Amino acid sequence: MTKLTDHLIVISFDCLSEHDVPLLRELPNFKAFIEKSSYCTKVETIYPSVTYPCHATIVTGNFPNRHGIVNNTFIQPGRISPDWYWHRRHIRGTTLYDEAKKAGMKTAALLWPVTAKADIDYNMPEIFANRRWHHQIPVSLFNGSPLYQLEMNSKFGHIRKGLSQPELDDFVLAATVETIKRKKPDLMLVHFVDLDSQRHMHGFSSKEAQDALYRHDQRLGKILDATKEAGIFENTTFVLLGDHSALDESKVVKLNVLLKELGLIHVNGAGKVTEWKAYCKSCDGSAYIYVNKENDIDTKKTVTELLSKLLLDQSNGIEKIITGQEANRMGADGTVFKMLEAARGFYFSEALDGAYIEDVSEQDALSKKYTLACHGYSPEKADYHTVFFAAGKGIRPGISVRSMHLVDEGPTFARLLGLDLGDTDGRVIEDLLDL
Numbered sequence: 001m002t003k004l005t006d007h008l009i010v011i012s013f014d015c016l017s018e019h020d021v022p023l024l025r026e027l028p029n030f031k032a033f034i035e036k037s038s039y040c041t042k043v044e045t046i047y048p049s050v051t052y053p054c055h056a057t058i059v060t061g062n063f064p065n066r067h068g069i070v071n072n073t074f075i076q077p078g079r080i081s082p083d084w085y086w087h088r089r090h091i092r093g094t095t096l097y098d099e100a101k102k103a104g105m106k107t108a109a110l111l112w113p114v115t116a117k118a119d120i121d122y123n124m125p126e127i128f129a130n131r132r133w134h135h136q137i138p139v140s141l142f143n144g145s146p147l148y149q150l151e152m153n154s155k156f157g158h159i160r161k162g163l164s165q166p167e168l169d170d171f172v173l174a175a176t177v178e179t180i181k182r183k184k185p186d187l188m189l190v191h192f193v194d195l196d197s198q199r200h201m202h203g204f205s206s207k208e209a210q211d212a213l214y215r216h217d218q219r220l221g222k223i224l225d226a227t228k229e230a231g232i233f234e235n236t237t238f239v240l241l242g243d244h245s246a247l248d249e250s251k252v253v254k255l256n257v258l259l260k261e262l263g264l265i266h267v268n269g270a271g272k273v274t275e276w277k278a279y280c281k282s283c284d285g286s287a288y289i290y291v292n293k294e295n296d297i298d299t300k301k302t303v304t305e306l307l308s309k310l311l312l313d314q315s316n317g318i319e320k321i322i323t324g325q326e327a328n329r330m331g332a333d334g335t336v337f338k339m340l341e342a343a344r345g346f347y348f349s350e351a352l353d354g355a356y357i358e359d360v361s362e363q364d365a366l367s368k369k370y371t372l373a374c375h376g377y378s379p380e381k382a383d384y385h386t387v388f389f390a391a392g393k394g395i396r397p398g399i400s401v402r403s404m405h406l407v408d409e410g411p412t413f414a415r416l417l418g419l420d421l422g423d424t425d426g427r428v429i430e431d432l433l434d435l
Contacts, residue, residue, distance in 0.1 A: 010058075039390070052069050056113070061421050190223075200371040251360060279350075285348070285378075415430075416433065
């Protein structure tokens with residue numbers, strides 16, 4: 001298959017939404033880029049629309065029930081900080097970077113989700129120390145490219161302040177610019193989280209979120225300048241995309257509180273879960289209900305009766321309940337017993353204590369106990385699209401695609417690089433390509 005480009009740089013601005021487009025068209029670097037690009041401002045995301053499943057979908061062209069990353073975190077009842085789907089081994093099937101590597105291409109990924117231990121030449125995976133005895137630097141080094149990360153940390157580590165934003169994205173930017181100029185990768189995947197973090201803590205339309213968009217504009221400009229300095233600008237395809245949108249919320253739903261009261265979750269004196277028959281696994285704007293034993297008819301009956309009662313009153317925060325089969329048809333985890341969609345203004349927590357519904361304060365969000373805006377909601381929610389902009393070699397300029405899906409992005413990237421992801425859920429958006 002013929003390659004359409006020599007270099008592909010994919011920049012994911014986490015939580016970039018259709019509602020951001022008017023401002024993007026005013027910011028200098030985004031404005032200039034969009035004017036030369038082809039784009040879709042109505043990209044349908046996946047279910048659940050959380051970061052790790054979304055990014056696995058982008059590089060596989062498949063829905064979560066097929067690539068296996070069905071949530072950000074694992075089912076670990078009672079853990080305050082469950083482990084995430086950090087590692088490449090959790091993805092079923094091939095990925096864009098796997099196929100690029102097989103074709104002899106030079107690959108790079110900076111904080112791209114689900115890439116720990118991936119076969120990527122220059123890999124700085126998104127992973128954090130999740131045990132008291134772990135330290136961030138060795139955890140990152142062990143799961144990515146050690147010499148590359150040591151080099152980036154020695155040059156730019158002073159920029160970072162742990163996982164705090166915007167410093168973390170500023171560090172990623174510096175490493176991205178350096179990697180472009182010194183390594184000139186054929187495929188580069190970059191993940192920026194500043195906007196998503198500000199929206200979680202301050203709200204969707206907050207000044208802090210807007211400031212993050214201004215910072216992203218400056219980051220974009222520096223990345224484009226780096227390709228010019230490296231002499232690869234004319235032979236590069238650039239893609240700017242979001243993974244999901246977000247919605248403001250002010251109330252948190254804690255279904256596990258009720259499941260514990262019904263005797264379906266047992267905890268010891270220290271509050272640690274010792275046994276569970278049913279568990280509400282949060283995806284923020286949606287939630288999975290798992291039953292521990294498939295043949296536990298009594299538990300399923302109890303959960304069904306509880307959910308039916310809660311659904312009768314909108315103040316309980318549940319907009320919709322679907323079965324595992326229906327979840328599977330939507331691309332989510334089909335092994336669940338039920339899947340819940342939160343009503344607008346609500347989201348789900350896995351907390352076991354307190355009231356079933358709690359109001360969220362600004363202080364709760366600043367302390368990261370709760371959030372003021374989140375995602376994970378159904379792609380069927382109105383005005384909940386993300387975006388896609390592409391420009392450069394191999395892209396026909398000025399094409400506006402009315403609608404596309406997140407699963408279409410991976411196959412389209414593969415076609416640009418002359419690769420094939422095989423039988424995917426998505427399709428190549430040929431209208432965008434200079435064939």
